[in-house]
Amino acid sequence: MQPVLLATVHHPNISLPQLQQVVASVSKMFSAIYVTISSVTNNEIARLLDEAPKFHCRIIGPHGAADARRKVLEFGLRDVHYAASFFYCDFDKIVVAVERAEPALEAFVKRLQVVDGYQIVGRDSVVMRSYPATWRETEAITNKAASAVLGLPDLDITAGCCAFSQEAARYLLANSKGLLTDTEWPLICKAAKLPIVGIKVNFLPYDQAVNAGRDDDNWRGYASRLRLAYQALQSLEQGADSLNRTDPPKQVQVGWPYNGY
Numbered sequence: 001m002q003p004v005l006l007a008t009v010h011h012p013n014i015s016l017p018q019l020q021q022v023v024a025s026v027s028k029m030f031s032a033i034y035v036t037i038s039s040v041t042n043n044e045i046a047r048l049l050d051e052a053p054k055f056h057c058r059i060i061g062p063h064g065a066a067d068a069r070r071k072v073l074e075f076g077l078r079d080v081h082y083a084a085s086f087f088y089c090d091f092d093k094i095v096v097a098v099e100r101a102e103p104a105l106e107a108f109v110k111r112l113q114v115v116d117g118y119q120i121v122g123r124d125s126v127v128m129r130s131y132p133a134t135w136r137e138t139e140a141i142t143n144k145a146a147s148a149v150l151g152l153p154d155l156d157i158t159a160g161c162c163a164f165s166q167e168a169a170r171y172l173l174a175n176s177k178g179l180l181t182d183t184e185w186p187l188i189c190k191a192a193k194l195p196i197v198g199i200k201v202n203f204l205p206y207d208q209a210v211n212a213g214r215d216d217d218n219w220r221g222y223a224s225r226l227r228l229a230y231q232a233l234q235s236l237e238q239g240a241d242s243l244n245r246t247d248p249p250k251q252v253q254v255g256w257p258y259n260g261y
Contacts, residue, residue: 002031007091008068034076038062077255085114090160101203117195119163122156124200131206134221142232187239
């Protein structure tokens with residue numbers, strides 16, 4: 001069975017012809033695509049996605065990335081009525097992957113099978129060099145701390161991309177409340193004693209057009225990236241403390257096989 005794609009859409013910088021190509025590509029790779037679309041997103045983009053084959057869409061208020069990720073997680077988990085791996089990726093990264101590294105993305109999806117745990121999907125060293133120094137240098141702090149907390153070497157936990165089983169999804173849905181799911185979700189799975197691995201891929205390059213309007217390429221960009229790194233460290237600290245608790249994380253009993261026909 002092909003994996004299920006979960007993605008969040010927030011006012012992407014993309015033309016309708018571009019979007020049609022992306023939709024056609026991902027529809028071939030995944031058994032179903034679940035997306036939450038922020039209410040500030042262009043209506044034509046939202047309509048195209050809503051009418052696309054295999055796409056399941058919900059419009060949500062713009063309340064931050066973590067809120068959107070939790071909502072698409074719940075949407076997909078409750079709605080999928082068969083055994084499948086879940087692959088989460090920010091939609092803007094899916095766009096870039098299809099346009100610049102489609103064969104690599106397709107090969108990864110074909111191999112993807114997460115039976116009982118969580119995969120941290122990061123960027124390989126070649127792809128990482130495509131990112132501005134403001135990203136690389138600040139994310140290196142987060143990734144070093146994450147490797148120490150999770151006991152996994154050479155992690156890239158900040159790529160906005162992960163894969164997990166339906167069992168893991170039930171733990172995530174029951175326990176996720178933080179601002180940064182990149183760091184929170186694997187810690188929830190670790191507390192639940194689920195297997196966690198880190199992998200590196202080459203389909204997540206930086207794209208200047210997607211990130212237009214930011215200060216990524218000058219010193220001012222360090223301010224926002226350092227704030228994000230500090231939030232990630234706080235999340236890791238809280239998660240590390242929770243690992244010492246004796247009571248196990250709770251799990252919701254929704255999704256396959258609970259919703260099976």
